[in-house]
Amino acid sequence: MWRYIGRKLAVYLLTFVVAVTINWMIPRFMPGDPVRSMLSRASISDPEALERMNSYYNEVFGLDTPLWQQYLSFWAGLFRGDLGISIMLYPEPVIDIILRSVPYTLAVLLPAIILSWIVGNRFGAFAARSKILDNTILPVGYVLTATPYMWLALLFAWAMGVVLGWFPVSGGYSYSLRPAFSGEFVWDLVMHWFLPFLSMFVVALGGWAIGMRNMIIYELEADYSNYLQALGAPRKLIRRYAFRNAMLPQITGLAVQLGTIIAGALLTEIVFNYPGLGSLILDSLTNRDFFLLQGIFLFVVVGVLIANFIIDIVYVLVDPRTRVQMTGGAA
Amino acid sequence: MTLRVKDLKVYYQTLRGDVHALDGVTFDLADGEIMGLAGESGCGKSTLGKSLIRLDSRMRHVGGSIELDGKDLPIADDDAMVPFRYHEISLIPQYAMSALNPTRKIGRMINELLRARGLRPADIAEELERRLELVGLDTDVLNRFPIELSGGMKQRVVMVMSTLLNPSLLIADEATSALDVSTQRSVAESMVEFRDRGYVKSMVFVTHDISLVYQMADTIMVMYAGRIAEKASTSTIINNPQHPYTQMLISALPEVGSTAEETRLEGIPGTPPGLLHPPTGCRFKDRCPMAFSKCNEQPPLLEIEPGHWAACWKTG
Structure with a gap:
């Protein structure tokens, strides 16, 4: 019985890892840049300010790091119950919403x-x-x-x-x-x-x-x-x-x-x-x-x-x- | 006389008309008699077995009567038959392997059945355990699920369960067909033992395996196309059959010691007639080497010597 539950748990764990990975991939490989669209809503004309805000947001959302680092920090955040910060209702944490x-x-x-x-x-x-x-x-x-x-x-x-x-x-x-x-x-x-x-x-x-x-x-x-x-x-x-x-x-x-x-x-x-x-x-x-x-x-x-x-x-x-x-x- | 069947007719209703599966079957079964009921597929032997305990929804009782221990069996009335079932008549089904509820422990299922039949399981528990041991099962099987038992064990559980209330008549419908030869033998021996101990008064053993029946039955009844061809003691049927069909059936069996090189076993040429529109006269006449003009009339089942019945113009 316990062996059965253990085996089931292992299968579910594997499913979970795959699901989380796909979950992480889909929005990232979707067309469209969320930071760009956020900035365009603010309609800033000064290119220098635009550049600075761009890098600021990229840093806040962790988009300036390489993909593999984003992936690892996504898992790390997951275990802390931190799913990032919402863009739509910025700056509310996703988990609260x-x-x-x-x-x-x-x-x-x-x-x-x-x-x-x-x-x-x-x-x-x-x-x-x-x-x-x-x-x-x-x-x-x-x-x-x-x-x-x-x-x-x-x-x-x-x-x-x-x-x-x-x-x-x-x-x-x-x-x-x-x-x-x-x-x-x-x-x-x-x-x-x-x-x-x-x-x-x-x-x-x-x-x-x-x-x-x-x-x-x-x-x-x-x-x-x-x-x-x-x-x-x-x-x-x-x-x-x-x-x-x-x-x-x-x-x-x-x-x-x-x-x-x-x-x-x-x-x-x-x-x-x-x-x-x-x-x-x-x-x-x-x-x-x-x-x-x-x-x-x-x-x-x-x-x-x-x-x-x-x-x-x-x-x-x-x-x-x-x-x-x-x-x-x-x- | 335990069982007396008179001119029993049971038809299957189909969209194309009635199938005359049992067309005037008459026989007696004595106290303590084990009767082997043999014949080809579709000859009506299983239908006869079923008719004695429960007609299924397609079967219709057309005529004739069944008398058990002097009482008429209301076989056409499903509800009126209930008091007889299990108490007086019981069944070891063809599908004994799957006759047990897969999600109930065997002991619990038996208890629930007994309670549903108005009995106190506690009164019977001791007898149940004794009989399980008699057929070589550990009483521990009561705490098991059917899936935990082998086919032969399930077969024996069903046998004990079916005969628990000492029925007058036990119908074993191809009860050993799904078992290997050595298990067949031990199950057959247990059945004889049950009869000897008085757990069942008499038994109808439906089978197509004449050699198995030869070892355990007192009498053999051979059916052909919904009618009885011949009924006699086992030794008479095997050694001195009178009906041409029985003769050909017996000669189709291999004999111990003979090899295929000496004598080639002969089958019976032809196929049995369809029972949707059965032919008139003797139903075996088309395959019978001895057929003559008289065979266009139906031969009556006559007692040609004491205890030996046959339905053929040549024997009468």
């Missing part, structure tokens, strides 16, 4: 992922029992999984925000309010949170329901189900076994889907102008703030890796077969 946005993203993402997985699985298992439910839920599920996140988000924003006026369609909270721990503010937060959450939840739901429905039908046809039926076991017991065994591929599915879901969440945030990492990515892109962009990507990568690692561990706990293989098994 990200930490301000992360709670919003997590608040949408975690409940959407976990609830849609649980509800979708229950729903799918339930649908597998009856022909009528199966024939109605399945097509709906297919439409839902095929729906792009931001398209559904737009639809919800239009229907429930603009037409019905039930929910606000933009921002994390009303601009008229100051952040405070009051009932009014919390309620406002929830109202702003609801639509981004709902569109994430609904799209993910369909996929899980379809997957579970198919898995349950497969498991109910499995040999052990037939055997138990021949021995007169009640349907309840057989369904319980089938549900549990059908869960296993769904857990794997969750790990595989995680990246897609997070990408969907970022797009959804942009649609609702929700102040999470998604909107931040868009802002930093338009402002060529590659320190910020880099920091956000790093957070997303680390988040996905951690989540995948957790799922790996959970899988080992729920499927005895992987556990047996790891301990070598006693034949």
